[in-house]
Amino acid sequence: MAWQLYQFPLCPFSRKVRLLLGEKGVGCELLRESPWDQRDEFVDMNPAGQTPVLVDRAQNVVLIDSNAICDFLEETVERATMLPGTAANRAEVRRLVAWFDQKFHDEVGRPLMYERMEKRLVHRQSPDARTLREAMRLANSHLDYVDWLLDHRRWIGGPLFSLADLAAAAHISVADYLGGIDWRGHERTRHWYSGMKSRPSFRPLLGERMEVIVPPDHYDKLDF
Structure with a gap:
């Protein structure tokens, strides 16, 4: 997949996803999105208007909410599980x-x-x-x-x-x-x-x- 991450550099939720992507060795293109701008194109993707949003346009996959994104990565990328143990x-x-x-x-x-x-x-x-x-x-x-x-x-x-x-x-x-x-x-x-x-x-x-x-x-x- 060719991921794009709509994120704001000082959004901790964006950072959490970026760290997980890094630990799992998953590359992505970073696209800066200032949440207070509430761009129409961004709100169309995420009506909540919040970062991060992870997108693969070729596969028509749009993932919203940092915890949902992290769950998706845990379920689909076997490397470096971040929910270990019992x-x-x-x-x-x-x-x-x-x-x-x-x-x-x-x-x-x-x-x-x-x-x-x-x-x-x-x-x-x-x-x-x-x-x-x-x-x-x-x-x-x-x-x-x-x-x-x-x-x-x-x-x-x-x-x-x-x-x-x-x-x-x-x-x-x-x-x-x-x-x-x-x-x-x-x-x-x-x-x-x-x-x-x-x-x-x-x-x-x-x-x-x-x-x-x-x-x-x-x-x-x-x-x-």
């Missing part, structure tokens, strides 16, 4: 993917993205300092939980590398790019994240830059 193991992986996709994103990624980027690009407004402080406070609290997970298991989702690690890295990397992560006091998560950044699937993300905001100096450094 049924209980897989349930735990799915729980943590949902935790990052919902709680972490709603409380950290979404407000950071809106205040630091969308306000500047779309509304020409300054960010609200109080909202940013609250998102950073919650990010610190959530990293405490990730520290706890990694104190009790080898990887985020259990004994094996999994989709939970990819989802966590996708969401944390976006928050980190937007200056929302204070790594002090989170040595366990920092060590895990340093390893994630060194993976071939992750390296392309580190070189990408948005036109309106520059990430912190440590963002693309493996040893930070």
Whole structure:
């Protein structure tokens, strides 16, 4: 199949799919789509107007929603399963993917993205300092939980590398790019994240830059 991925570079759901494609060795053409533009052609593909969307036009396949895309790739690409282990193991992986996709994103990624980027690009407004402080406070609290997970298991989702690690890295990397992560006091998560950044699937993300905001100096450094 000849895949095209409609994605936004700082969309954590796009990043999750890109990481899974990279781990499985599946190539694709990246097409940037800014969700707030709501282009007619994009909304025709996905009425929700959200990234990512994975398309193979030759086969007339259009896949929408990051979790649906990840499920499709797990079912159709045998290499590098990201839902390993027993049924209980897989349930735990799915729980943590949902935790990052919902709680972490709603409380950290979404407000950071809106205040630091969308306000500047779309509304020409300054960010609200109080909202940013609250998102950073919650990010610190959530990293405490990730520290706890990694104190009790080898990887985020259990004994094996999994989709939970990819989802966590996708969401944390976006928050980190937007200056929302204070790594002090989170040595366990920092060590895990340093390893994630060194993976071939992750390296392309580190070189990408948005036109309106520059990430912190440590963002693309493996040893930070």
